[in-house]
Every structure is written in structure tokens, then in C-alpha cells.
Amino acid sequence: MNFSPLEVYSEIGPLEKVLLHRPGPELEKLTPEMLERLLFDDIPFLRVARREHDEFAGVLSRSGVEVCYLEQLMAESLIDSRVRQRFLEHFLDEAGIVNLSRREMLLDFLQDFDDLELIKTLMAGVRKEEIAGLKNRSLADMVEADHPFLLEPMPNLYFTRDPFAVIGSGISLNRMKFATRNRETIFAEYIFNFHPDFRELDIPRWYSRYEESTLEGGDLLVLNEEVLAAGISERSSPEAIEKFSRRVLKYERFTTVLAFKIPARRAFMHLDTVFTMVDHDIFTIHAEIEGPLQVYSLRIAEDDELRISEERAELEEILKNYLDLEEIKLIRCADGDPINGRREQWNDGSNTLAVAPGKVVVYSRNYVTNRLLKESGVEVEVIPSSELSRGRGGPRCMTMPLIRENIESCR
Structure with missing residues (x-):
């Protein structure tokens, strides 16, 4: 060992x-x-x-x-694009993001963040208003219009x-x-x-x-x-x-x-x-x-x-x-x-x-x-x-x- x-x-x-x-x-x-x-x-x-x-x-x-800080260690763990993508998919699964259009929009929104900002953003949660074009995108968005988050804060x-x-x-x-x-x-x-x-x-x-x-x-x-x-x-x-x-x-x-x-x-x-x-x-x-x-x-x-x-x-x-x-x-x-x-x-x-x-x-x-x-x-x-x-x-x-x-x- x-x-x-x-x-x-x-x-x-x-x-x-x-x-x-x-x-x-x-x-x-x-x-x-x-x-x-x-x-x-x-x-x-x-x-x-x-x-x-x-x-x-x-x-x-x-x-x-x-x-040492959790957010820094986690960012340093995204050692390549495959691990980063795997982590994102895993995180969205456990956040209950099953609606495909929401999932795609979130992934598009998150892809341009560097690793540390990505982790901080996921920890902070994502409001619907942060993603342009989401309003009334799907029936789920319309039904849950009063709930302000796509990803809830931690x-x-x-x-x-x-x-x-x-x-x-x-x-x-x-x-x-x-x-x-x-x-x-x-x-x-x-x-x-x-x-x-x-x-x-x-x-x-x-x-x-x-x-x-x-x-x-x-x-x-x-x-x-x-x-x-x-x-x-x-x-x-x-x-x-x-x-x-x-x-x-x-x-x-x-x-x-x-x-x-x-x-x-x-x-x-x-x-x-x-x-x-x-x-x-x-x-x-x-x-x-x-x-x-x-x-x-x-x-x-x-x-x-x-x-x-x-x-x-x-x-x-x-x-x-x-x-x-x-x-x-x-x-x-x-x-x-x-x-x-x-x-x-x-x-x-x-x-x-x-x-x-x-x-x-x-x-x-x-x-x-x-x-x-x-x-x-x-x-x-x-x-x-x-x-x-x-x-x-x-x-x-x-x-x-x-x-x-x-x-x-x-x-």
C-alpha cells in the first residue's frame, strides 16, 4: 500500500x-x-x-x-476535460436536473468558466435569470416559474x-x-x-x-x-x-x-x-x-x-x-x-x-x-x-x- x-x-x-x-x-x-x-x-x-x-x-x-480550501482542492482535481465533464454530469444528476433542455443550457452556461470559477458557481447555485433565453423555454420552466433557481445554493x-x-x-x-x-x-x-x-x-x-x-x-x-x-x-x-x-x-x-x-x-x-x-x-x-x-x-x-x-x-x-x-x-x-x-x-x-x-x-x-x-x-x-x-x-x-x-x- x-x-x-x-x-x-x-x-x-x-x-x-x-x-x-x-x-x-x-x-x-x-x-x-x-x-x-x-x-x-x-x-x-x-x-x-x-x-x-x-x-x-x-x-x-x-x-x-x-x-487549505475546499474550492481550491476541487478545482485542482479537474485534471483534464474528461474529468471535468464527468464531474459536471455527475453534479447535475445529483442536483436533479433531468430536463434535457435545462441540462444543455446549464452545460453551455458553465463551459466557459475556468475550473475555480466553475466550482464557486456550482457551490453558489445558478439563478434562472443568469441564463439568457431560459424564460418559458419548456413546460417545466413555465410550471416552476416562481422558483428562482436552476441549481440551488449549497x-x-x-x-x-x-x-x-x-x-x-x-x-x-x-x-x-x-x-x-x-x-x-x-x-x-x-x-x-x-x-x-x-x-x-x-x-x-x-x-x-x-x-x-x-x-x-x-x-x-x-x-x-x-x-x-x-x-x-x-x-x-x-x-x-x-x-x-x-x-x-x-x-x-x-x-x-x-x-x-x-x-x-x-x-x-x-x-x-x-x-x-x-x-x-x-x-x-x-x-x-x-x-x-x-x-x-x-x-x-x-x-x-x-x-x-x-x-x-x-x-x-x-x-x-x-x-x-x-x-x-x-x-x-x-x-x-x-x-x-x-x-x-x-x-x-x-x-x-x-x-x-x-x-x-x-x-x-x-x-x-x-x-x-x-x-x-x-x-x-x-x-x-x-x-x-x-x-x-x-x-x-x-x-x-x-x-x-x-x-x-x-x-
């Missing part, structure tokens, strides 16, 4: 390389009528969201992290954590719960199949976007070189987690997947919105999940079969046992206060991004939780969040780590 340029065996090992997406015009193409279907609760102000995101990227760069793209996840030296190319987000995984598929940095390498695939069961990156955490955590959530099914676990436990160094069943609620969208790792022995958690939390352990037995057991101990004991720690500290979002805790949980107070052991990036608006982190000896890098937070995702949600330093060298 060729060397994989991907390496993530920890949530907290010093972050070396990360994938981001800078918010683009797709946010300004949101309308109130589209919010629920496109999984937004509000419309961010793009100019401010970009400024906040640029500050976030700056914090990462100043911490020694190499920042506003969730700045949450790069979910479409795929680097686990160990391989990737989980995910099947997303909602169709509007499943289009995002096409980019990762083409990047890992065709980008010059990856196309000649035999990078393991732990999951496929063509599976029937859904799995999302926010529900996958790498607790250490032996233990993974997975969230059974609104977005990730137990069937998907079982299939993922069989593959990654069989072919990677990991020995255990701890599956956390969390409430299927919008505020608890993914495991990382209620539980993240901050240091070797420090975690953030939303107090409301502690009582009803069920945890299952998945391991490969000597007969090569997957064994699943329900863990009967309290969360602290489970973590101490599997992570071989004498003590752990759970920092509850806003100290579990019934008002502050719910408010800061809604704004991703538990969704921290570790850039090194004991050093995290957080949103400024979650000031109660941030104070608790500092009082626990955690170094806190605070970023502005008035607009980025409107998408219901925090610093961890906005990043896809590609390389983290081996945590053992940090002890």
Missing part, C-alpha cells in the same frame, strides 16, 4: 493541516422560504460571516496550521466536518441525511479520486457516499489511537455506525468504537455539538445528555466478528476505562445552568476545536463556557461569531483536519 498523506489518530494532537470553505455567495441566495429545506434557521450576513471566517483561518495559521458548505472524515490514515466518505447536503460529498469523492496529491495513493475508505444508511462527520471523534467515538443521532444511524466500525476496526489500529446514543433533536444535531475533547483528560459536554446517555462498545473479537455490548457504568467511568485515565474532567456547557446552558448549547458552546492539547478555538458569544474552560487551565482562542453561528455549527464543525501530530509526542 502506498503511503497515505492523511493522519488523524487524535482529537487533540497538534493540528498540522486542515480543510476549510470560506463562506461564499451561496449564503446570500438563501430566502426565508428555503431555510428549513436547506437546514438553516436564519440568513447570515455574508460580509460579516466572511470577516469572521477569515479571522478563524488567521487564528489557525498563527497556530502553525496549514489551511449554504452548509462552510461546515466541512460533515461530508467526509479523516479517520486514521483513511477517510469516511459519508452518506448525508438530507439530499441538499449529500451533494457536498461529491467534492470529496473527486478530490480523493483525481487530485494530484491523492489520485495515485491507495487511501483506505471506511464508508461510501453510496451506502443506504446515513453517517456524518460531526458524529465521529478520534479519542486516541485505539478508541473512536460515534454518535447515534438525528443524522447518523446505528446501521451506518456498525458498518463503519467493522471496516475501520478490521483494517486500522483502532480497537474500540464507543457509540453514544444522543437525542434526535435539532439542538443536538451531532455528537460534537454536545461532546468534544479538549485535552488528554478534559471534555466539554452538554449537561442535558448525561442522564439519558446510552453508550455501546463495538470491538472485533478473535473470530473476526463484531461484538457489541452496552456499557453499564457512568460516562466518566467509561471514559477513564477506555482511555486509561485515572481521572477526567467534564466541563458542562455554561455549567449546566438551565438558561445559560441551553442558550450556549444552541450557539455551539460545547463545539470546541482543539489545535493542540489544552488549546482550543471557541465562539466569543459562549462567554460562560469559555470562562469555565479558562478556569480549568485550557488556553482559549476566541473568534467572533455573530454570523457564523447562525448556521448552527461551531469551530469543530467548520474544520476537517487532514493531519494531526502524533499525540504521544505531546505527553
Whole structure:
């Protein structure tokens, strides 16, 4: 097997390389009528969201992290005209463009863009008025005259954590719960199949976007070189987690997947919105999940079969046992206060991004939780969040780590 340029065996090992997406015009193409279907609760102000995101990227760069961007990697993956045409046809298929006249007009419209502008245009969506001569071109256009888009925008793209996840030296190319987000995984598929940095390498695939069961990156955490955590959530099914676990436990160094069943609620969208790792022995958690939390352990037995057991101990004991720690500290979002805790949980107070052991990036608006982190000896890098937070995702949600330093060298 060729060397994989991907390496993530920890949530907290010093972050070396990360994938981001800078918010683009797709946010300004949101309308109130589209919010629920496109999984937004509000419309961010793009100019401010970009400024906040640029500050976030700056914090990462100043911490020694190499920042790369989804749109740039995808453009570099269109290595020749055949790959570009294949990608366009694939993208239009998954966007539901089956009307032949619409398809031809879109292809004609897109053919003159250079590769980077093409990707940005597809991400932003295409309005009907952008294509001359489309009006009343077909019965479908006349019937759907009130809908302004030929290709709908992809506003969730700045949450790069979910479409795929680097686990160990391989990737989980995910099947997303909602169709509007499943289009995002096409980019990762083409990047890992065709980008010059990856196309000649035999990078393991732990999951496929063509599976029937859904799995999302926010529900996958790498607790250490032996233990993974997975969230059974609104977005990730137990069937998907079982299939993922069989593959990654069989072919990677990991020995255990701890599956956390969390409430299927919008505020608890993914495991990382209620539980993240901050240091070797420090975690953030939303107090409301502690009582009803069920945890299952998945391991490969000597007969090569997957064994699943329900863990009967309290969360602290489970973590101490599997992570071989004498003590752990759970920092509850806003100290579990019934008002502050719910408010800061809604704004991703538990969704921290570790850039090194004991050093995290957080949103400024979650000031109660941030104070608790500092009082626990955690170094806190605070970023502005008035607009980025409107998408219901925090610093961890906005990043896809590609390389983290081996945590053992940090002890």
C-alpha cells in the first residue's frame, strides 16, 4: 500500500493541516422560504460571516496550521476535460436536473468558466435569470416559474466536518441525511479520486457516499489511537455506525468504537455539538445528555466478528476505562445552568476545536463556557461569531483536519 498523506489518530494532537470553505455567495441566495429545506434557521450576513471566517483561518495559521480550501482542492482535481465533464454530469444528476433542455443550457452556461470559477458557481447555485433565453423555454420552466433557481445554493458548505472524515490514515466518505447536503460529498469523492496529491495513493475508505444508511462527520471523534467515538443521532444511524466500525476496526489500529446514543433533536444535531475533547483528560459536554446517555462498545473479537455490548457504568467511568485515565474532567456547557446552558448549547458552546492539547478555538458569544474552560487551565482562542453561528455549527464543525501530530509526542 502506498503511503497515505492523511493522519488523524487524535482529537487533540497538534493540528498540522486542515480543510476549510470560506463562506461564499451561496449564503446570500438563501430566502426565508428555503431555510428549513436547506437546514438553516436564519440568513447570515455574508460580509460579516466572511470577516469572521477569515479571522478563524488567521487564528489557525498563527497556530502553525496549514489551511487549505475546499474550492481550491476541487478545482485542482479537474485534471483534464474528461474529468471535468464527468464531474459536471455527475453534479447535475445529483442536483436533479433531468430536463434535457435545462441540462444543455446549464452545460453551455458553465463551459466557459475556468475550473475555480466553475466550482464557486456550482457551490453558489445558478439563478434562472443568469441564463439568457431560459424564460418559458419548456413546460417545466413555465410550471416552476416562481422558483428562482436552476441549481440551488449549497449554504452548509462552510461546515466541512460533515461530508467526509479523516479517520486514521483513511477517510469516511459519508452518506448525508438530507439530499441538499449529500451533494457536498461529491467534492470529496473527486478530490480523493483525481487530485494530484491523492489520485495515485491507495487511501483506505471506511464508508461510501453510496451506502443506504446515513453517517456524518460531526458524529465521529478520534479519542486516541485505539478508541473512536460515534454518535447515534438525528443524522447518523446505528446501521451506518456498525458498518463503519467493522471496516475501520478490521483494517486500522483502532480497537474500540464507543457509540453514544444522543437525542434526535435539532439542538443536538451531532455528537460534537454536545461532546468534544479538549485535552488528554478534559471534555466539554452538554449537561442535558448525561442522564439519558446510552453508550455501546463495538470491538472485533478473535473470530473476526463484531461484538457489541452496552456499557453499564457512568460516562466518566467509561471514559477513564477506555482511555486509561485515572481521572477526567467534564466541563458542562455554561455549567449546566438551565438558561445559560441551553442558550450556549444552541450557539455551539460545547463545539470546541482543539489545535493542540489544552488549546482550543471557541465562539466569543459562549462567554460562560469559555470562562469555565479558562478556569480549568485550557488556553482559549476566541473568534467572533455573530454570523457564523447562525448556521448552527461551531469551530469543530467548520474544520476537517487532514493531519494531526502524533499525540504521544505531546505527553
